[in-house]
Amino acid sequence: MQLYLFPNVHKVMKAEKICSNIGIQSRVIPVPEHISSECGMCLLVESGDVDKCVELFEKNSIPFEVYHEG
Amino acid sequence: MYTIDTKGHLCPEPLIMASNGLKEVKEGEKVLIISDNETSYQNLMSFLTDLGANPVASKKGYEYHIEATKPAKSSPQAENNPEQYCSVPGGAAPATDYVVVARSSRMGEGDPELGDLLVRGYLNALKGMDHLPTYIIMYNGGVKLSLEGTDTALALGELEDKGVSIIVCGTCVDYYKVKDKVSVGRISNMYQIATILAEAGHVVYL
Numbered sequence A: 001m002q003l004y005l006f007p008n009v010h011k012v013m014k015a016e017k018i019c020s021n022i023g024i025q026s027r028v029i030p031v032p033e034h035i036s037s038e039c040g041m042c043l044l045v046e047s048g049d050v051d052k053c054v055e056l057f058e059k060n061s062i063p064f065e066v067y068h069e070g
Numbered sequence B: 001m002y003t004i005d006t007k008g009h010l011c012p013e014p015l016i017m018a019s020n021g022l023k024e025v026k027e028g029e030k031v032l033i034i035s036d037n038e039t040s041y042q043n044l045m046s047f048l049t050d051l052g053a054n055p056v057a058s059k060k061g062y063e064y065h066i067e068a069t070k071p072a073k074s075s076p077q078a079e080n081n082p083e084q085y086c087s088v089p090g091g092a093a094p095a096t097d098y099v100v101v102a103r104s105s106r107m108g109e110g111d112p113e114l115g116d117l118l119v120r121g122y123l124n125a126l127k128g129m130d131h132l133p134t135y136i137i138m139y140n141g142g143v144k145l146s147l148e149g150t151d152t153a154l155a156l157g158e159l160e161d162k163g164v165s166i167i168v169c170g171t172c173v174d175y176y177k178v179k180d181k182v183s184v185g186r187i188s189n190m191y192q193i194a195t196i197l198a199e200a201g202h203v204v205y206l
Helices: A009-021 A050-059 B013-023 B038-051 B076-080 B112-126 B140-146 B151-161 B170-175 B190-199
Strands: A002-005 A026-030 A041-045 A065-068 B002-005 B030-035 B056-060 B063-069 B098-102 B135-138 B165-169 B186-188 B202-205
Touching (some): A002 A050, A009 A026, A009 A041, A009 A050, A026 B112, A041 B112, B013 B030, B013 B038, B030 B038, B038 B063, B098 B190, B135 B140, B151 B165, B165 B190
Parallel strands (some): B002 B030
Antiparallel strands (some): A002 A041, B030 B063, B056 B063
């Protein structure tokens, strides 16, 4: 499973829409406490063509970080 | 390093062993405390932190290794009563049962888009928690959280697998014409909802 972290909640919303528009379901989860103790949300992408999402994040200038979980 | 192996010992023994072990070393010297039990490990960490022993933990397979430093001046409150740190999950302070109510498809008031995001985050976080609600009730716009194709329905399904009863308001799914899209829980009526709310230890409204 891959977690995508963004610099702010607006970017999370934008990124979530981008994925959902191309049919990739992501789950919104609070950023795990071992990554950051700030109250933030991130996206968990369990399946689907994640590369396409990533490509669109880059195209739309949405900065992100990826964490591998589990 | 002076090593205190607490494997196989149950609370409060690991705490007493750690306390006695620290008496064997000099100020500033380190001890290694090994535990194989998560509750004991957490109790040890609380005890050593309060003692002023700056515990640093690492997990090695099934073992927790805690390095603690003998402080120049131990907190007498912690030092004299290591047993008080013996907490058993669900033991000392029994968690009360509670019911979560989703009154709308969002969490809180304010920006609707933010409310959508928050409720998704809440349900996805809730499934990983130890203290789960007995029921999650959805009424009015809240029923939308149970519809197929949403990550909230996935989270609710996982909560259901863990024993949480998911209740969806029948009048509401009828009103919104989404009855055939409800993918989780039991469609119920206001008598049942009223009974559950009346009997709940406490109710958490989203």
